[in-house]
Amino acid sequence: MTNVDTSMTSGRVTSRDGTPIGYLKTGRGPAVVILHGSMESARSHTLLAQALAGDFTVYLPDRRGRGMSGPHRPDHSVRTEVEDLQAVLAESGAQAAFGVSAGGLVVLEAARTLPGIRKIAVYEPALAMDPHQETPPGWSASTTRWPAARWRPR
Numbered sequence: 001m002t003n004v005d006t007s008m009t010s011g012r013v014t015s016r017d018g019t020p021i022g023y024l025k026t027g028r029g030p031a032v033v034i035l036h037g038s039m040e041s042a043r044s045h046t047l048l049a050q051a052l053a054g055d056f057t058v059y060l061p062d063r064r065g066r067g068m069s070g071p072h073r074p075d076h077s078v079r080t081e082v083e084d085l086q087a088v089l090a091e092s093g094a095q096a097a098f099g100v101s102a103g104g105l106v107v108l109e110a111a112r113t114l115p116g117i118r119k120i121a122v123y124e125p126a127l128a129m130d131p132h133q134e135t136p137p138g139w140s141a142s143t144t145r146w147p148a149a150r151w152r153p154r
């Protein structure tokens with residue numbers, strides 16, 4: 001077993017609208033961004049980051065309104081969250097992202113709209129679906145084809 005330094009450093013990027021987005025960083029290797037859920041912060045997934053640190057450089061951003069990041073703006077939306085994630089992806093060079101709960105929704109939307117993301121994983125994305133609608137608007141009839149129909153590993 002190799003000893004891996006799992007110390008955390010912090011950094012900051014600027015989102016498209018000028019809001020600072022703080023993050024924690026650990027590890028070495030290809031970059032991956034882990035995006036926390038609504039009632040969490042960057043620190044919520046430090047054990048996961050430390051477990052991955054031997055193989056990946058892990059970035060743990062604080063979503064707006066939490067920890068090291070700036071406040072929400074009046075017109076806050078998923079698009080704002082995607083722009084925040086995009087700033088961290090650009091800084092890190094990451095092409096992979098993992099999202100938990102509401103962070104999973106942001107990762108799904110980012111995978112659908114940003115060309116640089118090649119791999120995603122989500123855990124319990126906070127989806128609320130109309131029981132009278134077979135699939136969410138804009139999704140294919142088979143969830144196995146979404147978002148694969150819109151992006152593919154290159």
